[in-house]
Amino acid sequence: MTSKRVRRAAESRAAAGRPHAGLPYGYRRVCDTQTGVTLRWEPHPDQAPIAAEIFKRLLSAYMTSR
Numbered sequence: 001m002t003s004k005r006v007r008r009a010a011e012s013r014a015a016a017g018r019p020h021a022g023l024p025y026g027y028r029r030v031c032d033t034q035t036g037v038t039l040r041w042e043p044h045p046d047q048a049p050i051a052a053e054i055f056k057r058l059l060s061a062y063m064t065s066r
Contacts (some may be wrong), residue, residue: 018038019038025051026050027043027044028041028044029041
């Protein structure tokens with residue numbers, strides 16, 4: 001029963017054009033000022049460089065361990 005409700009909610013959000021999960025670190029929402037509807041996600045000016053550096057270090061560690 002829970003699985004059906006979760007699946008139904010996910011399908012409803014997708015049909016409405018809403019995201020399935022929360023906003024990932026390094027991004028911010030750009031919303032319509034009148035309706036409050038999310039128009040798009042864009043890189044957060046403070047967080048995006050940090051996220052990029054984390055990814056770069058993880059990828060480097062992965063590649064050197066191979």
